[in-house]
Amino acid sequence: MLTISVPQVPVNIVRGTHEQLIAFLILNAWPSHFGLPVLLLVVVFSKKVQRHITxxxxxxxxxxxGISSSLLVYAGRIEGPEPPRFVCLLQAxxxxxxxxxxxxxxxxLVLHMFLVIRGHYHGEEYRxxxxxxxxxxxxxxxxxxxxxxxxxTAVIGASNPGRVSRNRRFFYCSLDFLPFTNTLTIVSAIILFATFVFGVWTVVILCKQWKIQKDNTATSGSLDFSLPIRIVAFGFYIIIALSLSLLSIKxxxxxxxxxxxxxxxxVVMLIFGTQRDILQVICFWKWEKRSPKRVEPLDSATSTVDLKSEFMPCSQNPYFVA
Structure with a gap:
């Protein structure tokens, strides 16, 4: 197996403080250990909330x-001596x-929303x-x-254990191997660019659809823009966040x-966990029963779809309303 000559691993390239380390751990821990599992339980077990597999x-x-970022907490090695090699390599x-x-x-997620919105714009149902x-x-x-x-990463790190270190990135264990990180950066940049393209394309279609609805207020089964806007907003946020993360590698x-x-x-919790149907399930005691609205016969980008391609009735989808 190829072994690469190992330079001295830099210490604390990321100049973080103890307070920033705690903030990093909290930001990763609370959604992954509590917030997102609760959100998934609502999506999976509630009959009132339907979401797509994406x-x-x-x-x-x-x-x-979040769990991966918390591995050093489990091992009790967020500070002090370097973590055990296996734990550090696993996290990296x-x-x-x-x-x-x-x-x-x-x-x-953005692509699926784009396909649904485009189908709706052309008067077709995306199924x-x-x-x-x-x-x-x-x-x-x-x-x-x-x-x-x-x-x-595991293969490279196992072959070159001296290139795996917690101190190098301060917050977590990382691998110091430029050819791989460059490849990772390029691949991720391509994916982010595709996300950007479909996000912009979706916004263009939504603007056209909004103009149609504005010009024809009598249109039946018009499209509610709340959910598409949430998804597009998150798409742009993740582009910015991951771009910063990739730049930080360099x-x-x-x-x-x-x-x-x-x-x-x-941000996922704030954008998607505050949707009306989810809040109705979580805070069930605060909501009165209301008669369902008449809906457009359109498969929502968030309706539940299993891999056998069965659809939930469109009448259960609260986001495409007349």
């Missing part, structure tokens, strides 16, 4: 990232899969059961990218990129 994947991605491997799984999960292969690709691609990055002195990307899971 949304579920997004939540799972940030749960994985998992976190180097972070850009791939988070960017792919965001891309698939996953008509695109089973696409549904499978959208469902598993974040995990494929993640595991490829994890395995490559110039890692500032702790800001790591703190920004650590806040992504909290």
């Amino acid at each position: 949304f579920v994947n997004l939540c799972l991605a940030f749960i994985i990232i 491997s998992l976190l180097y899969g972070m850009p791939g799984i988070s960017s792919m999960a965001a891309l698939m 996953d059961r008509d695109h089973v292969l696409r549904l499978w690709v959208m469902s598993v691609s974040p995990y494929i990218v993640f595991f490829v990055c994890v395995i490559v 110039s890692p002195q500032s702790p800001v990129p790591d703190l920004v990307i650590a806040s992504a899971a909290t």
